[in-house]
Amino acid sequence: MKMIMRWFGTGYDSVTLKQIRQVPGVRGVAATLYGKRPGEVWEKEAILAMKREVEDAGLSIAAIESVNIHDTIKTGAPERDRYIDNYITTLERLGEAGLNLVCYNFMTIFDWTRSDLAKLREDGATAMSYDQKIIDKIDPDDMSTAMNAQSNGYALAGWEPERLGHLKELFALYQDIDEEKLFANLKYFLERIMPVCGKYNIKMAMHPDDPSWSVFGLPRIQTRKEQLLRLVKLVDHPCNGITLCTGSLGTNPKNDIPDIILALKGHIHFAHIRNLRHNGPGDFEECAHLSADGSLDMYALIKALYDIGFDGPIRPDHGRAIWDEVSMPGYGLYDRALGATYLNGLWEAVEKNSR
Ligand code: DNO
Numbered sequence: 326m327k328m329i330m331r332w333f334g335t336g337y338d339s340v341t342l343k344q345i346r347q348v349p350g351v352r353g354v355a356a357t358l359y360g361k362r363p364g365e366v367w368e369k370e371a372i373l374a375m376k377r378e379v380e381d382a383g384l385s386i387a388a389i390e391s392v393n394i395h396d397t398i399k400t401g402a403p404e405r406d407r408y409i410d411n412y413i414t415t416l417e418r419l420g421e422a423g424l425n426l427v428c429y430n431f432m433t434i435f436d437w438t439r440s441d442l443a444k445l446r447e448d449g450a451t452a453m454s455y456d457q458k459i460i461d462k463i464d465p466d467d468m469s470t471a472m473n474a475q476s477n478g479y480a481l482a483g484w485e486p487e488r489l490g491h492l493k494e495l496f497a498l499y500q501d502i503d504e505e506k507l508f509a510n511l512k513y514f515l516e517r518i519m520p521v522c523g524k525y526n527i528k529m530a531m532h533p534d535d536p537s538w539s540v541f542g543l544p545r546i547q548t549r550k551e552q553l554l555r556l557v558k559l560v561d562h563p564c565n566g567i568t569l570c571t572g573s574l575g576t577n578p579k580n581d582i583p584d585i586i587l588a589l590k591g592h593i594h595f596a597h598i599r600n601l602r603h604n605g606p607g608d609f610e611e612c613a614h615l616s617a618d619g620s621l622d623m624y625a626l627i628k629a630l631y632d633i634g635f636d637g638p639i640r641p642d643h644g645r646a647i648w649d650e651v652s653m654p655g656y657g658l659y660d661r662a663l664g665a666t667y668l669n670g671l672w673e674a675v676e677k678n679s680r
Pocket of ligand 1: 391428429436482532
């Protein structure tokens with residue numbers, strides 16, 4: 326296991342590499358070229374500059390999160406091959422730079438979705454939350470504006486105003502897309518990229534849908550165990566795997582995450598570990614990583630990862646906003662550093678107990 330933190334890049338992130346380097350046990354980051362839009366080819370020089378910057382700070386890039394997928398690929402539109410070619414070029418360049426873990430998602434139109442990015446908690450901290458009753462009252466046309474209005478001035482991952490500014494066209498593109506078509510389009514994409522992934526040993530790590538149910542009537546295909554297993558069987562290749570995101574899968578209390586971890590042994594390339602608190606059906610809030618603050622048993626999650634011999638990167642995920650820190654919602658330094666330290670402590674205990 327390698328503990329890392331997500332870093333969005335200089336100019337995009339309030340957190341510096343120097344700060345990350347000082348979090349106990351953290352030696353790597355999940356980085357990206359955050360300014361790139363889905364479908365764009367990444368330049369070699371930009372990839373190498375990002376790598377150099379991270380390494381100069383005494384860290385390494387353990388994962389690329391994310392290389393986002395263009396909507397024509399998800400919808401199987403005629404132009405998809407051009408965008409898959411672009412994706413392959415980006416993968417080749419990442420592979421040549423020695424970067425070989427890519428997190429991506431196949432969420433339709435909206436990436437992770439929340440109804441409130443700064444819900445006040447009883448201790449005065451704020452955290453992101455989701456309440457289906459609130460979402461049901463929002464017109465999808467207003468969703469991007471609502472999210473971006475609460476972003477503290479930072480660009481939100483997956484919520485590019487340029488792309489979401491064309492929401493009517495996007496909804497038209499997805500009009501006939503159901504779960505089966507999405508799976509078919511995913512298979513087509515994976516079959517085309519796996520040869521290059523194999524050549525450079527680039528592990529593709531699919532991020533689950535967040536929350537793990539349909540939002541605005543759009544299909545979602547990475548919400549539960551059967552769908553994750555279907556993904557890994559869709560194209561049988563060691564590079565085709567998943568990002569185990571406990572905060573996403575954990576939105577549905579029916580998802581037994583330790584059981585999902587055991588079932589996906591050998592296919593988990595990357596892990597995002599955080600807790601969340603269920604307040605009622607379709608209603609949850611994010612919280613501290615500590616088991617006692619939320620609904621997930623963090624010890625059981627770490628133990629399951631240890632038991633399957635997981636040796637990839639783990640990162641703490643969304644944190645609360647604490648100690649007056651102002652950052653991209655969910656991605657401040659303080660609470661994620663507490664999360665990394667807690668997760669490292671759990672891992673050490675599990676490891677020593679297992680000897
Ligand atoms: C939000 C993140 C997602 C995730 C992507 C992966 O905080 O969990 O934006 O990085 O869905 O492609």
